[in-house]
């Protein structure tokens with residue numbers, strides 16, 4: 001992609017430098033199945049999406065399908081965090097009966113549609129098995145590569161699917177950037193500035209996003225009519241930018257492993273949900289379409305509080321998140337026990353990432369109260385890959401139509417506001433466990 005430079009705003013004490021910007025030149029956008037033409041005014045809206053994970057890029061993609069170009073601002077690289085390192089397991093029915101049911105159902109449907117639109121190589125339907133380790137079972141296991149100590153393995157759900165998150169995030173980004181006027185800015189978002197709103201009710205509206213080049217320390221100001229905060233666990237910084245809104249968040253940091261491709265796994269794919277074992281693991285095993293095996297559920301997840309995610313914290317950047325070797329070793333032992341044929345050689349990749357977890361484990365989706373043009377799309381916990389398409393669709397509807405086709409009441413970004421908080425008291429995140 002061609003690289004151009006943005007004029008940078010002067011910043012006290014640091015002079016004027018230039019930010020790294022990638023602008024994508026006029027290429028036709030991929031045919032959209034449900035897009036409708038939008039007035040030119042929408043193409044002129046300055047929409048800035050904060051965060052280049054799967055949620056930010058899905059928002060940019062769905063907005064591009066409605067004819068709205070976006071600037072995506074990313075601090076490290078596209079899919080640098082969980083969106084490049086997580087499982088990609090998709091289950092449409094696992095939210096049934098809860099407030100997240102419409103997110104699960106609609107997004108599961110959209111994943112299949114997107115896989116065709118984007119020409120994804122890694123999306124596929126796979127069955128899911130429930131597995132318990134222990135003494136070897138008498139009957140043959142349902143997949144031949146479970147050739148170790150497996151006490152039971154039964155079908156749990158035959159209507160599940162998977163996608164490799166890195167491929168989906170990257171493709172969403174590439175396609176969104178094809179709309180003329182779209183661009184990617186690499187730098188750290190340090191502020192969102194607001195100004196008095198033109199609307200009759202008073203209040204404020206977003207005006208600009210301040211982006212810092214971490215290599216030079218210089219800042220630039222990007223004009224904005226609309227800002228979508230999609231920075232995963234780091235979205236808690238929005239509490240500083242919109243003082244009347246609290247965005248409490250815990251980053252739940254977990255290890256994951258990737259094993260080399262195996263023919264047996266490629267020929268007999270099945271996702272596995274394993275019972276807690278003697279190594280403290282509850283493995284989730286997701287064979288990739290390549291025959292590689294991705295594993296998470298390695299146990300011992302660490303709960304990262306807001307201070308560690310905020311500026312100056314040890315995990316303020318995605319590339320500072322590293323794996324705990326004890327959990328790598330424990331999970332490697334567990335998988336080798338279940339599948340010596342595939343797991344015997346040990347993992348090729350060991351890594352770590354965080355899922356963004358609000359205190360009630362529900363995402364923040366919708367408009368920021370009292371600030372016109374500001375939206376939150378974050379806190380997707382363990383379902384961010386599944387819910388990315390529906391989140392993009394919702395945000396495009398809010399920006400273009402002014403309303404969402406899905407009821408967002410339970411996901412209201414203002415739900416942790418209270419009279420006490422408005423007076424400046426801050427809520428703390430609570431431990432919500434490792435539940436799905």
Ligand SMILES: Cc1cc2nc3c(=O)[nH]c(=O)nc-3n(C[C@H](O)[C@H](O)[C@H](O)COP(=O)(O)OP(=O)(O)OC[C@H]3O[C@@H](n4cnc5c(N)ncnc54)[C@H](O)[C@@H]3O)c2cc1C
Nearest residue numbers: 051053054055075083086087088089189232383384385386
């Ligand atoms: C081990 C593990 C396995 C998982 N498995 C699944 C699964 O199977 N299915 C599923 O549906 N979900 C799964 N998830 C959850 C899913 O991965 C997350 O919910 C999702 O990736 C969150 O996406 P995001 O875009 O909100 O955040 P992230 O992927 O965290 O992206 C946020 C981005 O914002 C950037 N950023 C942060 N601060 C700034 C700043 N100041 N300025 C600019 N950019 C900034 C970061 O660099 C990062 O790139 C899993 C999570 C984990 C940890």
